[in-house]
């Protein structure tokens with residue numbers, strides 16, 4: 001395959017360089033086409049390349065595929081069209097048409113049966129997929145001479161090891177009624193969170209929203225209706241924009257999460273919000289399975305995408321029947337290692353954190369998180385604003401740089417600046 005020679009790529013023009021943001025110009029020669037490698041193999045191929053590059057001093061060493069287009073394939077879920085999706089579109093449409101008529105108990109049994117039948121796919125790996133991290137390793141191997149480290153703008157403010165954002169989708173009026181109780185649990189441990197509310201699906205008690213805001217919590221928009229209409233057709237998407245804007249104004253919201261995480265990733269850039277948090281890092285269990293494979297935020301057009309990275313409460317406690325939070329805690333350790341965004345997605349509603357046993361498990365999770373002094377706990381809107389600032393800032397203090405190195409195994413390791 002002929003290689004495209006691109007001298008001195010600017011940081012902003014290369015999405016992966018934007019992630020590993022430095023003030024230096026780098027020359028990155030990349031093959032122009034990333035299409036011949038299946039998305040599920042980007043990870044192993046880039047790790048193998050990084051390992052080889054680490055020991056070789058060959059100046060013309062090139063990644064086996066375009067890292068930029070591989071990254072886009074992952075974070076924009078372009079692999080979905082080629083790798084199989086769990087439910088054919090007609091089945092998904094039928095499921096939603098009849099969903100309200102099917103008792104919840106039966107719905108759950110059907111979902112469990114589907115999970116048993118299809119198993120967890122090989123890609124994206126669940127609960128954690130390292131594909132984007134491994135692409136970064138390949139990039140770092142290109143940028144740095146063997147064994148040398150790269151200095152880059154650290155991912156988080158004040159040298160924090162990772163960011164923590166607590167988010168909730170409110171599915172019902174009863175859920176909103178329980179929001180203050182969840183907020184109390186969080187505030188008692190020094191946390192604040194966001195509550196994403198559906199505009200026209202249940203009666204909204206604006207007194208509760210005002211109280212949440214007064215106490216430092218954030219309100220986001222969780223759709224106009226809690227169904228799959230928004231992304232069902234382009235015409236429908238466009239026709240709901242005005243209603244979404246009205247919801248944003250009414251709730252003072254700058255953030256959005258799509259109902260049931262339905263999405264067309266390319267359209268997320270057009271949402272009338274500063275940020276979106278619809279994309280999972282990896283989730284095979286939602287009606288629309290998939291994932292962006294990134295533990296870090298990224299840009300879709302001018303919208304900041306904040307991937308949610310912890311398994312949802314409903315999946316963990318109800319679908320999978322876990323009676324502890326070990327899966328969450330193990331994921332937090334992976335995200336800390338990646339210096340990524342720990343974004344929890346839970347629901348205050350009956351059947352979710354509305355159940356006392358689930359609420360106790362969530363409290364235990366909050367207790368564990370409050371033990372980590374090196375986490376930056378922030379509202380999702382502040383995470384999004386930070387990410388924009390990190391991308392834009394002209395001047396940067398040397399104290400805000402971290403380092404990345406490629407290990408002998410071809411993995412990328414991160415070292416933050418001294419926490420302040």
Ligand SMILES: [Zn+2]
Nearest residue numbers: 169171259260
């Ligand atoms: Zn929802």
